[in-house]
Amino acid sequence: MIRKINRSLPAALSVVALMLVSAAAPAAPPETARIAIKDFMFAPMELTTHVGAVVTWVNQDDEPHTIVSATGLFRSGALDTDMSYTFTFDKPGTYRVFCSIHPQMTATIIVE
Amino acid sequence: MTDDQTLKGRRNALKCMAYGGAGTLFALAGGVLTPVDLAVAADTKNAATAFGKPLFVQLSDTHIGFAKDANPDVNGTLTSAIELINGMSQQPALIIHTGDITHLSTPEQFDLAGQMFSRLRATELHTTPGEHDVADATVSEYFSRFGKASANKGYYSFDHSGVHFVSLINVLSFKAGALATLGAEQLAWVTADLKARSSSTPIVIFAHMPLWTIYEPWGWGTGDADQLLQQLRRFGSVTVLNGHIHQIVQKVEGNMTFHTARSTAYPQPAAGTAAGPGPLKVPTEQLAGMLGITSVSVVKHPRSLALSDATL
Numbered sequence: 305m306i307r308k309i310n311r312s313l314p315a316a317l318s319v320v321a322l323m324l325v326s327a328a329a330p331a332a333p334p335e336t337a338r339i340a341i342k343d344f345m346f347a348p349m350e351l352t353t354h355v356g357a358v359v360t361w362v363n364q365d366d367e368p369h370t371i372v373s374a375t376g377l378f379r380s381g382a383l384d385t386d387m388s389y390t391f392t393f394d395k396p397g398t399y400r401v402f403c404s405i406h407p408q409m410t411a412t413i414i415v416e
Numbered sequence: 417m418t419d420d421q422t423l424k425g426r427r428n429a430l431k432c433m434a435y436g437g438a439g440t441l442f443a444l445a446g447g448v449l450t451p452v453d454l455a456v457a458a459d460t461k462n463a464a465t466a467f468g469k470p471l472f473v474q475l476s477d478t479h480i481g482f483a484k485d486a487n488p489d490v491n492g493t494l495t496s497a498i499e500l501i502n503g504m505s506q507q508p509a510l511i512i513h514t515g516d517i518t519h520l521s522t523p524e525q526f527d528l529a530g531q532m533f534s535r536l537r538a539t540e541l542h543t544t545p546g547e548h549d550v551a552d553a554t555v556s557e558y559f560s561r562f563g564k565a566s567a568n569k570g571y572y573s574f575d576h577s578g579v580h581f582v583s584l585i586n587v588l589s590f591k592a593g594a595l596a597t598l599g600a601e602q603l604a605w606v607t608a609d610l611k612a613r614s615s616s617t618p619i620v621i622f623a624h625m626p627l628w629t630i631y632e633p634w635g636w637g638t639g640d641a642d643q644l645l646q647q648l649r650r651f652g653s654v655t656v657l658n659g660h661i662h663q664i665v666q667k668v669e670g671n672m673t674f675h676t677a678r679s680t681a682y683p684q685p686a687a688g689t690a691a692g693p694g695p696l697k698v699p700t701e702q703l704a705g706m707l708g709i710t711s712v713s714v715v716k717h718p719r720s721l722a723l724s725d726a727t728l
Contacts, residue, residue: 344692366484367694368520374592378566382520382551404590405547408635410593
């Protein structure tokens with residue numbers, strides 16, 4: 305029994321030490337996600353991520369597209385081929401986006 | 417019919433179709449508007465007056481700023497269209513541009529388009545924006561240049577030669593996943609505007625996106641246009657003009673003629689024949705072969721069509 309306790313003590317201490325180190329370290333980089341626009345579709349069409357996530361859309365079509373929030377929260381300008389648009393989701397929720405040039409193109413971002 | 421006659425008839429047909437990308441003249445005769453291919457109208461042998469009074473030319477989808485394979489020289493093809501219009505022996509009173517003046521709504525593209533339009537001999541230019549003209553984040557570049565006629569609302573009407581023209585906007589009122597709409601406010605306005613006209617007044621309605629559903633999966637339609645069309649049925653002559661789909665599709669319903677114009681910039685695929693309604697790349701050598709087959713294939717590429725015509 306005693307030996308067992310002795311053996312587990314350093315392990316417990318090291319866990320505490322690890323926690324202290326991570327708390328002292330600079331904040332972890334924010335979560336990032338990339339949504340491609342290809343063949344008049346968002347890929348993925350549904351993305352689940354977390355508060356603070358930085359989401360970047362990249363247009364891979366020959367045709368320009370826009371990224372417009374259905375509630376009017378954000379709106380990109382026209383993105384020509386290879387241009388991108390980035391938005392940071394600061395609050396949890398379900399966000400619907402579409403392309404104002406081709407409103408049939410829709411996607412949902414779920415921020416937990 | 418001899419082979420020679422067949423060939424000659426076919427050549428003439430091809431010639432008409434080949435220039436179709438340039439624009440369409442609408443001639444007024446007895447209160448009825450007749451669409452006439454611009455190249456036919458511009459041809460001195462077919463004096464435009466033979467079709468009636470040259471009232472206006474519809475230009476559409478000039479997409480200034482587009483420079484991809486489907487047409488690396490949209491300035492050149494618009495210039496050709498302008499030269500064709502300027503070369504008409506009797507100038508049209510008006511030019512109507514049914515939207516997508518620019519490709520990306522940048523100030524530079526609007527300025528360049530404006531410079532090119534200023535070379536038109538017919539100086540009365542009426543416009544309605546396409547979705548490519550309102551794609552800037554602030555939706556302000558189009559309106560700062562062309563918004564005056566509508567007090568920045570995007571819809572307005574005017575009269576010319578006894579014809580009542582109504583310019584509508586259907587590229588702002590979007591909902592995710594749904595067809596574009598005119599919206600309640602604009603519908604109320606156009607209802608009042610039309611109520612004041614007698615049924616014998618020829619009506620021309622123009623907007624960028626088709627005001628009749630051509631292909632819903634690609635957004636080729638206007639969700640609430642039926643409410644408008646119902647009010648047009650009492651008129652003796654109604655012409656509904658749209659752009660957006662870069663190809664001619666026509667429909668006649670009672671006294672209403674629906675017409676979508678070709679682009680001066682690049683062709684788009686026929687409804688449902690591609691992943692989406694993007695620029696259609698057509699190899700020049702393939703195009704020449706396609707020209708002689710069906711009228712669908714001749715709408716593919718205005719620039720190359722002109723080249724094909726030279727070989728005819």
